[in-house]
Amino acid sequence: MAQNVGNKNSEALFHLVDAVERVNFPDSAAEQVATDGDSYIKTIAKRFFKNKVAVISLVIFLILVLTAVFANQIAPHPRDASVGRFQAAPYDNFYLGTDDIGRDVLTRLIHGTQVSIIVGLGSVLVYVLIGTTLGLVSGYFGGFIDSIIMRITEAFMSFPFFMVILTLVSLLGSGIWVVTIVLGTLSWPPLCRLVRGQVLTIKEQDFVLAAVATGYSTPGILFRHILPNVLSPILVNATFGIATAILTEASLSFLGVGVQRPRPSWGNILSEAQSLRVLTSEPWRWVPAGILIFIAVLAINFIGDGLREAIEGETKS
Amino acid sequence: MAAEAKEKKAIVEISELKQYFNAGKKNEVRAVNHVSFSIYEGETFGLVGESGSGKSTTGRALIKLSDITGGQITYKGEDISEIKRRKDLLRFRKSMQMIFQDPYASLNPRLTVKEIIGGALKVHGMAKNGKELTERVHELLESVGLSKQFANRYPKEFSGGQCQRVGIARALAVEPDFIIADEAISALDVSIQAQVVNLLKELKEENNLTYLFIAHDLSMVKYISDRIGVMNRGRVLEICEAEELYQAPLHPYTESLLSAIPTPDPETERQRVRTEYDPAYHHYDDISHVKLHEIAPDHFIYCHKDEVALYKKKREKLLRQKKKYA
Numbered sequence: 001m002a003q004n005v006g007n008k009n010s011e012a013l014f015h016l017v018d019a020v021e022r023v024n025f026p027d028s029a030a031e032q033v034a035t036d037g038d039s040y041i042k043t044i045a046k047r048f049f050k051n052k053v054a055v056i057s058l059v060i061f062l063i064l065v066l067t068a069v070f071a072n073q074i075a076p077h078p079r080d081a082s083v084g085r086f087q088a089a090p091y092d093n094f095y096l097g098t099d100d101i102g103r104d105v106l107t108r109l110i111h112g113t114q115v116s117i118i119v120g121l122g123s124v125l126v127y128v129l130i131g132t133t134l135g136l137v138s139g140y141f142g143g144f145i146d147s148i149i150m151r152i153t154e155a156f157m158s159f160p161f162f163m164v165i166l167t168l169v170s171l172l173g174s175g176i177w178v179v180t181i182v183l184g185t186l187s188w189p190p191l192c193r194l195v196r197g198q199v200l201t202i203k204e205q206d207f208v209l210a211a212v213a214t215g216y217s218t219p220g221i222l223f224r225h226i227l228p229n230v231l232s233p234i235l236v237n238a239t240f241g242i243a244t245a246i247l248t249e250a251s252l253s254f255l256g257v258g259v260q261r262p263r264p265s266w267g268n269i270l271s272e273a274q275s276l277r278v279l280t281s282e283p284w285r286w287v288p289a290g291i292l293i294f295i296a297v298l299a300i301n302f303i304g305d306g307l308r309e310a311i312e313g314e315t316k317s
Numbered sequence: 318m319a320a321e322a323k324e325k326k327a328i329v330e331i332s333e334l335k336q337y338f339n340a341g342k343k344n345e346v347r348a349v350n351h352v353s354f355s356i357y358e359g360e361t362f363g364l365v366g367e368s369g370s371g372k373s374t375t376g377r378a379l380i381k382l383s384d385i386t387g388g389q390i391t392y393k394g395e396d397i398s399e400i401k402r403r404k405d406l407l408r409f410r411k412s413m414q415m416i417f418q419d420p421y422a423s424l425n426p427r428l429t430v431k432e433i434i435g436g437a438l439k440v441h442g443m444a445k446n447g448k449e450l451t452e453r454v455h456e457l458l459e460s461v462g463l464s465k466q467f468a469n470r471y472p473k474e475f476s477g478g479q480c481q482r483v484g485i486a487r488a489l490a491v492e493p494d495f496i497i498a499d500e501a502i503s504a505l506d507v508s509i510q511a512q513v514v515n516l517l518k519e520l521k522e523e524n525n526l527t528y529l530f531i532a533h534d535l536s537m538v539k540y541i542s543d544r545i546g547v548m549n550r551g552r553v554l555e556i557c558e559a560e561e562l563y564q565a566p567l568h569p570y571t572e573s574l575l576s577a578i579p580t581p582d583p584e585t586e587r588q589r590v591r592t593e594y595d596p597a598y599h600h601y602d603d604i605s606h607v608k609l610h611e612i613a614p615d616h617f618i619y620c621h622k623d624e625v626a627l628y629k630k631k632r633e634k635l636l637r638q639k640k641k642y643a
């Protein structure tokens with residue numbers, strides 16, 4: 001047999017190989033090679049739920065969200081009404097005491113959750129939309145468009161962040177929606193850079209060329225083909241973004257330019273501790289707010305870490 | 318050969334194609350330099366050459382994945398650099414498709430097989446509703462020898478050969494007339510290569526396709542191609558029919574490539590002598606008379622016009638030798 005296989009007979013050889021292949025690996029056998037795998041999201045979710053700290057954090061975060069949604073139903077007292085004694089330590093059904101005009105602190109904390117969640121999720125939604133779109137466009141087109149967008153990004157990043165927010169909030173008036181929008185429109189640059197960097201590597205891959213050759217329009221390529229591949233870093237970034245936004249809102253409210261009284265927020269409840277008397281002798285008025293901010297931010301950061309590990313595990317395996 | 322009897326109609330004409338990267342700068346790369354050839358309807362044109370010889374770049378220029386530096390490419394009589402409007406571009410994309418080298422990298426890891434193949438159908442409005450789309454995807458999968466149960470899976474769950482079949486199904490989805498197979502089998506192991514090449518051959522018969530088959534492996538190219546072009550350093554050095562190339566390889570680079578084919582027979586393999594090729598061979602000081610010269614019918618060599626007689630003699634000698642041994 002071996003002697004027959006010369007250069008000229010390579011054709012025959014391929015027929016032979018093919019014939020052998022067909023006998024050994026009929027088409028149905030090929031199916032067994034492919035594993036009955038889960039989708040991408042499912043794999044990540046599985047890995048995420050193995051992380052106990054992250055799962056506990058997720059539960060805490062969900063409780064906070066539910067509290068925010070059902071604040072009216074949960075709160076034991078009306079939000080802004082003077083219902084109890086003035087500056088009283090916890091008594092009867094005022095579980096966390098009352099403030100200087102007799103409002104229930106627990107009720108106000110519950111309503112404050114609403115503010116934190118709205119500002120946290122809302123501003124992240126705004127900045128993810130802006131940052132992702134600009135990042136995709138910047139990374140994909142490159143050249144002149146890229147330079148313009150990157151210069152704008154740098155300009156935004158070089159503002160003293162807090163000063164700009166203070167100025168804008170005091171100019172535009174301070175309400176919960178103003179804070180949300182302002183935080184959203186100022187926080188997108190880091191995400192924009194992150195997305196751009198990812199796109200730069202992804203756009204060189206063959207599947208993007210294949211999409212071009214298939215005839216996809218440019219938006220189709222950006223959103224159908226490239227975006228799904230950058231979703232995971234965006235998700236992680238957004239999670240941490242929620243924590244940052246909650247902290248920033250609390251700081252703004254503490255300084256008195258965030259959410260205005262009588263609407264309660266964790267930040268403006270905390271700001272009552274600016275009075276030395278409250279700080280030293282009436283801890284029930286500010287300690288719970290501080291603890292809530294701490295727990296919320298910590299929980300969200302743990303969720304972010306868990307997500308990142310789950311996603312990175314994906315690339316490792 | 319009987320090919321002359323058929324009436325040849327060029328589907329692709331490439332003339333004086335130039336593709337320079339970083340043009341005008343210090344690090345200018347002349348990936349493709351004055352390349353001209355035609356591909357006839359219904360044939361398989363093999364384009365071979367070593368890495369970096371510009372064969373893939375030619376393929377990519379042909380399917381409008383890059384803007385060419387100079388020259389002209391006509392597809393079905395239409396200058397492709399004139400295709401600008403979305404409607405015309407879609408028509409062009411529908412008619413010409415590409416199969417990529419790396420079966421994994423060419424499939425989006427975040428999309429299911431159905432989304433990958435169905436996406437092509439959607440872009441060209443080839444399915445009226447979801448049900449029709451699913452049916453068509455299943456049909457396509459079966460036509461490339463995959464089970465329709467694969468439709469809802471992700472590329473990472475497949476072997477290289479299976480991924481390449483998905484890539485072929487995607488190319489076929491839009492019912493093209495012309496397919497560029499850019500090293501479509503290089504990343505696969507030999508047994509799978511044979512399967513995929515046979516599949517490509519079958520599909521060609523069924524769908525009346527024309528192929529541009531880009532490869533660096535002459536043994537496989539011979540098996541599938543009708544005509545072969547040999548490229549090196551951005552130039553086409555030899556074009557002729559597949560059989561002729563193996564009977565009478567004229568350009569020293571072609572000889573070198575042919576001598577590099579490993580044979581699956583230890584006896585011949587031991588006696589195989591690798592012919593070295595000196596790239597200085599196609600560096601001419603005066604290029605005014607250097608171009609593709611026709612040595613024999615349909616057999617072109619990139620050389621100086623003074624060398625034509627030499628090559629003619631060489632061809633006759635080679636053919637005489639072959640006859641003697643046959």
